[in-house]
Amino acid sequence: MADKKNRKEQHYVAEDQIEDLQGKELSAEEQRRLDEAREKELERLEREDVVISPARMVWNNFKARKITMIGAGMFLFIILFSLLLPVFLPEIETDMANRRVGPSLFFWREGHYLFGTDNHGRDVFLRVADGGFVSLYVGAVATFISVIIGTIIGSVSGYFHGIIDNILQRFTEIVRAFPFLPLVITLSAAIGADLDEDERIFLIMVILGVIGWTGLARLLRGQILSLREQEFILAARAMGVKNFQIIAKHIIPNVISLIIVSATLQFAANILVESGLSFLGFGVQEPGNSWGLLLRQGTRDSSVIQNQPWLWFFPGLFILATVLSINFIGDGLRDAVDPRNVRR
Amino acid sequence: MLKYTIRRLIHLIPVVIIISIVIFTMLRLMPVSPERFMVDCPPEMSQERCDRERQAFRDRYRLDEPLPVQYLFWFGNVLQGDLGDSEHYNEPVADLVGYYIMNSVYLNTVVIVASFLISIPVGIVSAVKQYSLFDNFWQVFSLLGLSMPNFFFGIILLYIFSMQLGWTPLSGMTSDYLGTMGPWETFVDTMHHMVLPASVLIISSLAGTVRYVRSSMLDVIRSDYIRTARSKGLSEKVVIYSHAFRNALIPVITLLAFQIPTLFSGSVLIERIFAWPGIGEILIESLQRRDFSVVLAMNMFYAVLALVANLIMDLGYALVDPRVKLN
16 A cells, blocks of 8 residues: 555656656756656556556457467467478488388387378478478468558558549459459469479469458458548648558558458468469479478379378378467457457 | 349449450460460371461461450450360360359259258357357367368368278269169269268358358347347247347348359369369369360359359348348
């Protein structure tokens, strides 16, 4: 109790000091004192947790749900597994003596492999660890591209309604009507025929990114249409702040949570599409490596599916685990950023 | 209503044209020359004859003319109902695609009907008993279903039920190779082949539909007129099943419009795994053979399907929901 009173007094002192010193010509000494007082004030606010910051609230909500934390843990594991582990693992080598060996739990022994080996005697465990990189990389870059496009189009369209909105809406409608999977397949078969491995991967990222932004754009437009009528935007406009500054400084921060949630879910979807493409043979191809490609190789014909199930089971399991963990995170984030669920 | 429909249809025309221009241009800009794929020259054929046939092919599709001329030529033919010929199958594209589309339609009709029959009751019960064991089960189920790559799921089912247990056929749509089956036997046989691909598609579409029905039912339950109904003293049964239920069905129209195009393009992968002779199969095959008339027609089919589904959705809303005004 005494402590609380004490703090309150300190608070008044600090406030008085700030008020006293504001609006005057300041000497260096006074400036220093002002800064100090401000800092103290901030510290106090933080200590007392009077108002929790939005980021804090989101984090509190996020960690309160067990399932999202499980998702985050799983995702961290997958990141470590496919980004860090390959650095320490030996090169993938063909070994004709150990072809088509089934998986074994005693993988440290000679001739035993945790995930088995393929038709060329390559260790499936090493290939799965290695293939994750491309799957995650393609998904992440494609998501980044579509988030950028979606944010720009959605916010411009919502903010300047009228003719610009109309044009952008028609444009969005056209892109939305493009048949997603068939078009992606067609494009990567059509343009990708003569490309080398890196160019193909780049192409897939661009195609996924350039087609995948419409959902976010629609979502943002709806939000911003109502946001733009609020007082603080009106005030900014009355003060003569430029339109693009209003969008960047006042509108985007208000919808950033939406963007993050939608990006997370998009990331999961892009990983699925990339693996589907590679599975059909229109995505990553040999000598590249990705989970979708491994699944394709593991299901070449029905005898492989039947006799060497480890070839398709483990890559598939990793796709499932990755997408599931990201969806858990996205779901948790969606609930966490909703201000109706305040948890301290 | 009629006026609105007509206006919307007119609005669709430029959209369809733009999409066709984009797809056409992309296919024609491909770095490979199609005649090399389309016209086979066996070694015993003379070089001269080979060149002549390839030139004939180029002439047939006006490949030596500038791109806009090629497009107008193609578009003019389409307006007359001629989508071109498939070089590989030596058949008009319309006939070929029509045949394969029907196979996809069989599959997807079963999937849509089944997934609606399951997801509507499940979604409504989940919403009414929110956070119950039943609800939690379906919540986890739908997250799992959304994350499961459906081709992986397909392979697992194929492995278990066809390969290990031998309950279902491995692939294809029929085992009637000799054409000796009667209509009833054919039907049973087709259904037998359909079990696995349909189950995969039903289960993966349930993930989305259950969530959707649940959230639309939750919205309805929280609305004022339901509170009024309750405060009038109506029994919970009457409130839910006669007041809430019908209004919760309205957003299901959206779902249907959304499901149809997604299913048709999503079944590409599943058709591949189970060798179901549908449009997905023909699209991939034609791409591998560079059979462009077919690829072009398929892409246009998907685009028009999405646009029409969207239109039907808007009209459907106006039909069932008196609050929606069309103008």
